[in-house]
Amino acid sequence: MIPVFPKGGIHMQTSFTFRNMEPGEWLKDYVGKKLVRIERYMDKPIRVDVILSVDKFRNIAEMKLSAKTIAFQGKEEAKEMTLAVDNVIDKIERQMKKYKEKTRDHKDVASVGESMGSEVLSTEEDDEYDDNADVVETRKVVLKPMSLEDAILEMDESGNMFVIYRDSSSERVNVIYRRDDGKYTLIETNS
Numbered sequence: 001m002i003p004v005f006p007k008g009g010i011h012m013q014t015s016f017t018f019r020n021m022e023p024g025e026w027l028k029d030y031v032g033k034k035l036v037r038i039e040r041y042m043d044k045p046i047r048v049d050v051i052l053s054v055d056k057f058r059n060i061a062e063m064k065l066s067a068k069t070i071a072f073q074g075k076e077e078a079k080e081m082t083l084a085v086d087n088v089i090d091k092i093e094r095q096m097k098k099y100k101e102k103t104r105d106h107k108d109v110a111s112v113g114e115s116m117g118s119e120v121l122s123t124e125e126d127d128e129y130d131d132n133a134d135v136v137e138t139r140k141v142v143l144k145p146m147s148l149e150d151a152i153l154e155m156d157e158s159g160n161m162f163v164i165y166r167d168s169s170s171e172r173v174n175v176i177y178r179r180d181d182g183k184y185t186l187i188e189t190n191s
Helices: 025-041 081-116 148-158
Strands: 002-004 012-019 046-055 058-066 071-078 119-125 137-142 162-167 173-178 184-188
Touching: 012 025, 025 046, 025 081, 046 081, 058 081, 071 081, 148 162, 148 173
Parallel strands: 012 046
Antiparallel strands: 002 012, 046 058, 058 071, 119 137, 162 173, 173 184
16 A cells, blocks of 8 residues: 555555556556546545556556545556556546536535425436527426425425425325416326
8 A cells, every 4th residue: 555645635545456567666656646636526535446457468557546435436448558547547537527516516406406395316407408409407306295285385485486296195296386476376297
């Protein structure tokens, strides 16, 4: 185990495994310098397992980063070991960026979901849709069972224009929304 202390002060416990090649200090230093790039995505102590191997003319770099509750891993091969290391670091960095964005978006959307009377599980931006589509956001929600009166009360308290809920007596999914005249419209499903 080689402890690596990047600029930010996050402790990385790094272990190296070399297969079918001679271990080189320069390669360990190279990997250590490249790991500094990903320090900004982690705020906990990190364990890094690095496996560098040569199989015929292929140089393979594998890495697994793990913290308390999350793990990222990648495997890349290239003609040169330094290129394989660069590629696997890029791959793990993309995974970490995606995870950070997902957790940040999840926290932002969860507060909106709580005010809507249901828990928002995920949000998908318009990346997956055609540029000409009118759908700009998709929200997946977990429906709370409640009565019609509870749904109206929830809508009035939150200030939202509508509430999607599961009717506690019929178990059907319903939508209640406030019309422009201040009255309510109830949409019931037949499922």
